[in-house]
Amino acid sequence: MNKLTLKDVNLKGKKVFVRMDFNVPLNDGKITDETRIQGALPTIQYLMENEAKVILASHLGRPKGQVKKELSLKVVADRISELIGREVKMAPDVISDKVTEMANSLENGEVMLLENVRFLPGEEKNDAQLSKEFAALADIFVNDAFGTAHRAHASTAGIADYIQAVAGFLIEKELNMLGEAVNNPKRPLVAIIGGAKVSDKIGVIENLIEKVDTLIIGGGMANTFLSAKGYDMGNSLVEEDKIELAKDLMKQATAKKVEIMLPSDLLVAEKFDNEAPSQIVPCDQVPNGWMAVDIGTKAAEEFSQVITKAQTIVWNGPMGVFEMDNFAKGTFSVAKALAKSEGLSIVGGGDSAAAVEKAGLAKQMGHISTGGGASLEFLEGKTLPGVEALTEK
Numbered sequence: 147m148n149k150l151t152l153k154d155v156n157l158k159g160k161k162v163f164v165r166m167d168f169n170v171p172l173n174d175g176k177i178t179d180e181t182r183i184q185g186a187l188p189t190i191q192y193l194m195e196n197e198a199k200v201i202l203a204s205h206l207g208r209p210k211g212q213v214k215k216e217l218s219l220k221v222v223a224d225r226i227s228e229l230i231g232r233e234v235k236m237a238p239d240v241i242s243d244k245v246t247e248m249a250n251s252l253e254n255g256e257v258m259l260l261e262n263v264r265f266l267p268g269e270e271k272n273d274a275q276l277s278k279e280f281a282a283l284a285d286i287f288v289n290d291a292f293g294t295a296h297r298a299h300a301s302t303a304g305i306a307d308y309i310q311a312v313a314g315f316l317i318e319k320e321l322n323m324l325g326e327a328v329n330n331p332k333r334p335l336v337a338i339i340g341g342a343k344v345s346d347k348i349g350v351i352e353n354l355i356e357k358v359d360t361l362i363i364g365g366g367m368a369n370t371f372l373s374a375k376g377y378d379m380g381n382s383l384v385e386e387d388k389i390e391l392a393k394d395l396m397k398q399a400t401a402k403k404v405e406i407m408l409p410s411d412l413l414v415a416e417k418f419d420n421e422a423p424s425q426i427v428p429c430d431q432v433p434n435g436w437m438a439v440d441i442g443t444k445a446a447e448e449f450s451q452v453i454t455k456a457q458t459i460v461w462n463g464p465m466g467v468f469e470m471d472n473f474a475k476g477t478f479s480v481a482k483a484l485a486k487s488e489g490l491s492i493v494g495g496g497d498s499a500a501a502v503e504k505a506g507l508a509k510q511m512g513h514i515s516t517g518g519g520a521s522l523e524f525l526e527g528k529t530l531p532g533v534e535a536l537t538e539k
């Protein structure tokens with residue numbers, strides 16, 4: 147990376163504004179998955195050990211510029227306090243005289259957390275005034291919010307116009323892992339793309355066709371490709387307006403000698419319901435009125451064989467409607483194949499990361515990204531504004 151990182155700056159006694167992605171899922175006010183908090187700890191601990199005065203900032207949810215009590219970051223401050231064994235002081239606001247006072251009275255190694263930056267409308271507008279106010283709180287800006295690096299907001303990008311801006315350890319690790327997988331992979335490189343729709347991942351597929359040896363397509367989006375091959379998909383989710391594009395992507399792959407693997411069989415259900423009657427059928431024999439909800443057992447085996455032989459594997463998106471237990475087998479068998487492979491396995495965030503967690507296989511993956519949208523934009527080959535804004539080496 148050609149950007150300054152934490153190790154390049156002197157931190158002792160400095161006030162450091164650290165943008166994290168603490169946008170964690172909540173249920174009844176309780177954190178249900180703390181992967182992003184865990185991912186932030188190395189940077190927080192390093193800053194404490196190096197006697198910085200730490201001002202943490204993050205968004206939580208989408209309060210759209212208004213104060214929403216249920217989206218307060220207090221619950222996150224409490225959890226980090228437990229994890230680091232030292233109180234994280236919770237600020238009453240994002241920006242106010244009280245907040246400035248709190249920041250100015252931090253001791254070396256002390257940590258505070260600002261309130262949800264999206265309580266202010268200027269955050270998502272990347273407002274220059276708010277960016278300046280963030281910068282005025284500190285001497286150095288550290289961006290460690292990989293999950294929000296695809297957003298050009300006041301606390302992820304704007305602030306970097308006013309003070310020295312360096313990458314935190316999580317951003318550095320994410321860029322190294324994802325970058326190595328797609329730009330300098332050990333081969334064969336296999337990408338597995340799933341999820342609901344082709345339209346969400348056109349950019350990813352186009353970019354990966356340039357790089358991979360094999361592209362496995364599963365989940366709802368495989369239906370559009372199968373339809374493009376001329377199969378009748380019954381009531382399955384098919385994007386009619388993307389059938390021509392799917393044909394074109396398959397042609398591009400053939401021209402580049404990249405193999406596109408589609409599921410040779412499918413689990414089909416009579417209704418979009420976990421309890422509905424279901425059966426496994428070859429991909430060209432979806433019964434009239436039925437819908438594909440998962441890949442079949444033969445497809446799962448074929449995909450697994452290719453995955454376990456790969457040296458590098460990138461996975462984004464489930465193979466079926468994995469939220470419903472009866473339609474989750476295909477997704478779990480892909481997760482197991484990644485765990486079994488001796489190659490480097492990288493899981494893009496969001497649903498695939500949740501599936502790996504649910505299968506209890508997280509520890510066996512090379513890297514699970516903390517970014518959903520951000521990891522997708524990275525896989526599309528796009529520049530991430532939160533990284534772009536950092537100070538050059």
Ligand SMILES: Nc1ncnc2c1ncn2[C@@H]1O[C@H](COP(=O)(O)OP(=O)(O)OP(=O)(O)O)[C@@H](O)[C@H]1O
Pocket residue numbers: 340341342343346364365366367383438439440462463464465466467468469494495496497498499518519
């Ligand atoms: N055959 C199918 N028919 C309908 N929906 C499907 C099918 N296969 C998968 N899905 C749905 O696709 C959704 C996940 O798609 P998405 O593109 O959001 O995945 P993702 O990229 O892993 O998630 P995120 O966007 O959170 O990172 C799941 O809710 C799943 O139920």
Ligand SMILES: O=C(O)[C@H](O)COP(=O)(O)O
Pocket residue numbers: 167169207208293294297517518519520
């Ligand atoms: O969860 C995410 O993908 C990030 O925290 C970004 O959130 P956003 O999509 O609301 O900008």
